[in-house]
Amino acid sequence: MVNVVVLGTGNVAYHFIKGFENINDVDVIQIYNHNSTSLQPFTSYETTTRFSELKKADLYLICVKDDKILEVASAIPFYENAIVAHVSGSVPLLETKHNDAVFYPLQTFSKDKAISFKDLPLCIEAEHTDQFKFLKEIGECLNAKVYEVNSNQRQELHLAAVFVCNFVNHLYHIGHTICEEKNLPFDILKPLVQETADKVLTKHPKDAQTGPAKRNDESTIERHIEQLIDSPYKDLYRYLTSSIQNTYE
Amino acid sequence: MVNVVVLGTGNVAYHFIKGFENINDVDVIQIYNHNSTSLQPFTSYETTTRFSELKKADLYLICVKDDKILEVASAIPFYENAIVAHVSGSVPLLETKHNDAVFYPLQTFSKDKAISFKDLPLCIEAEHTDQFKFLKEIGECLNAKVYEVNSNQRQELHLAAVFVCNFVNHLYHIGHTICEEKNLPFDILKPLVQETADKVLTKHPKDAQTGPAKRNDESTIERHIEQLIDSPYKDLYRYLTSSIQNTYE
Numbered sequence: 001m002v003n004v005v006v007l008g009t010g011n012v013a014y015h016f017i018k019g020f021e022n023i024n025d026v027d028v029i030q031i032y033n034h035n036s037t038s039l040q041p042f043t044s045y046e047t048t049t050r051f052s053e054l055k056k057a058d059l060y061l062i063c064v065k066d067d068k069i070l071e072v073a074s075a076i077p078f079y080e081n082a083i084v085a086h087v088s089g090s091v092p093l094l095e096t097k098h099n100d101a102v103f104y105p106l107q108t109f110s111k112d113k114a115i116s117f118k119d120l121p122l123c124i125e126a127e128h129t130d131q132f133k134f135l136k137e138i139g140e141c142l143n144a145k146v147y148e149v150n151s152n153q154r155q156e157l158h159l160a161a162v163f164v165c166n167f168v169n170h171l172y173h174i175g176h177t178i179c180e181e182k183n184l185p186f187d188i189l190k191p192l193v194q195e196t197a198d199k200v201l202t203k204h205p206k207d208a209q210t211g212p213a214k215r216n217d218e219s220t221i222e223r224h225i226e227q228l229i230d231s232p233y234k235d236l237y238r239y240l241t242s243s244i245q246n247t248y249e
Numbered sequence: 250m251v252n253v254v255v256l257g258t259g260n261v262a263y264h265f266i267k268g269f270e271n272i273n274d275v276d277v278i279q280i281y282n283h284n285s286t287s288l289q290p291f292t293s294y295e296t297t298t299r300f301s302e303l304k305k306a307d308l309y310l311i312c313v314k315d316d317k318i319l320e321v322a323s324a325i326p327f328y329e330n331a332i333v334a335h336v337s338g339s340v341p342l343l344e345t346k347h348n349d350a351v352f353y354p355l356q357t358f359s360k361d362k363a364i365s366f367k368d369l370p371l372c373i374e375a376e377h378t379d380q381f382k383f384l385k386e387i388g389e390c391l392n393a394k395v396y397e398v399n400s401n402q403r404q405e406l407h408l409a410a411v412f413v414c415n416f417v418n419h420l421y422h423i424g425h426t427i428c429e430e431k432n433l434p435f436d437i438l439k440p441l442v443q444e445t446a447d448k449v450l451t452k453h454p455k456d457a458q459t460g461p462a463k464r465n466d467e468s469t470i471e472r473h474i475e476q477l478i479d480s481p482y483k484d485l486y487r488y489l490t491s492s493i494q495n496t497y498e
Contacts, residue, residue: 066469090469106437108444108459110452115444121437147437156431157438159473163482164424164438165445166460167489168417173454173496175413182405188355188370188396189406189413190450195357195364196414197446201439203359205422210357211415220315220339224408232495233412239488240416246481247422 002138005030005054007072008063009038011109012087016061017042019117023141030055051075059138061103062086070094083131089158092151093125101126103135104154105144108165117142123149123157174233206247213244251387254279254303256321257312258287260358261336265310266291268366272390279304300324308387310352311335319343332380338407341400342374350375352384353403354393357414366391372398372406423482455496462493 004020006013006028013031020026030046032054033039039047048054056079062072069086073096076084084098087105094100102125109115122144126132132148139146149157172193176186199208212220221241228234253269255262255277262280269275279295281303282288288296297303309325311318311333318335322345325333333347336354343349351374358364371393375381381397388395398406421442425435448457461469470490477483 066466090472107441108448110448110457113448113452120440123437149433153431153433155472155476156427157433159476160424160427160438161441162460162462162473162486163420163427165441166458166462166493167420168442168445169449169454169458169460170462170489170493170496171412171416171420172449173458175409176449176454178405178409178412182402184398184402184406186449188372189409191369192356192410192414193417193446193449196417197442199357199359199362200418200421200425200435200442203362205418205425208359209415209418209422210359211411211418213411213415213419217315223339223404224411227404227408233492236488236492237411239485240419243482243485244415244419247419
């Protein structure tokens with residue numbers, strides 16, 4: 001049995017705790033947050049707001065904001081064989097007194113939407129091979145897909161994730177806004193959203209590119225810009241169009 | 250039985266022809282293209298390269314490039330009850346001698362990937378109610394989801410589609426490029442691509458927004474821009490970041 005203390009109560013913490021509930025080999029023995037209100041949803045667990053009360057565990061999983069990770073790691077009491085892993089895509093492997101590691105799930109989490117750990121990419125980095133293997137086994141218990149990813153690669157992945165998730169979602173928002181203004185249901189765009197995402201499962205995105213920018217259809221591009229005359233997204237349209245044209249010229 | 254002549258042999262024509270093959274009530278009686286080579290994949294159909302040889306039909310479906318639609322429509326012989334429909338998102342309802350209509354499938358098509366017409370949004374516009382009903386029935390035979398959409402709304406949908414499909418695909422391409430440069434498999438990003446698209450099926454994209462731009466995480470944004478120092482996508486990162494920040498400020 002692996003004993004885990006989870007530090008933090010945000011989306012990632014929440015989903016890891018739920019994920020560990022479904023497997024027998026891992027036991028969340030304690031949840032920490034500095035704020036007791038945030039601990040209220042976890043009443044079925046032992047909780048604490050004090051570092052001095054942290055229990056001895058095999059793994060301390062730090063799920064706090066990036067700028068608090070080092071502070072939290074430093075406050076965890078030292079146990080020789082314990083692993084202290086953070087779950088951030090952008091913070092490098094720490095260099096503390098602990099056995100430092102990273103256990104980064106490359107996914108977007110919302111509290112109100114269940115996430116399956118099955119095939120979820122889990123990017124693991126550890127100071128020593130044994131610790132990597134230990135974390136890999138936990139990942140495999142969750143049915144996740146484990147990748148060994150170093151700090152530099154992880155930062156690049158995090159950047160790539162901003163493009164394919166955060167920025168993509170913003171474009172969905174723009175599509176939603178255009179529909180709303182013309183009294184059209186966003187539902188009408190959903191099959192297109194799905195198919196566009198499905199296509200790149202099997203096709204190189206460069207080969208999947210279509211549209212007026214790709215085919216240099218200047219009359220359609222000009223009309224679109226006219227349609228956007230009063231929109232805050234007009235320049236973004238221009239910018240994305242140029243970027244596509246530069247990519248395929 | 251509805252007799253259809255399809256004009257054009259591109260992706261949309263191809264998928265409509267395949268779709269009509271699966272239903273009993275519609276018969277593609279002829280396929281036209283000005284170029285005989287393009288007709289070669291359709292040897293099981295009657296084909297022609299001449300407008301003068303076009304057969305009498307209930308529906309002429311014009312699936313050619315936007316700038317050729319009017320020319321093709323004008324060349325179709327006049328039959329009192331025939332409907333002449335184009336399939337373009339951006340060209341308005343024509344005003345020719347025919348019963349003009351639009352039969353616009355809001356989806357991205359590739360020749361090498363089968364498309365299900367089930368629940369595919371089909372945006373129909375017609376000069377008269379009877380013709381709308383007639384086209385709606387054909388759409389329903391295909392199991393498509395029929396919407397009545399006028400020319401102005403359709404142009405806005407086409408613009409929205411550029412954001413949620415063409416521009417989104419370009420962001421996938423950028424993610425792919427970043428992975429490639431760091432010897433990381435693009436597979437590692439695919440679950441994130443899927444989940445990001447799945448989220449907006451049930452959640453307003455504005456509520457689904459996450460990431461450094463949304464939370465004004467300037468230190469991560471600056472590090473990302475440093476990572477992109479030699480990339481052609483640095484300015485695009487800045488631009489999308491500002492656009493998100495302006496949306497949520």
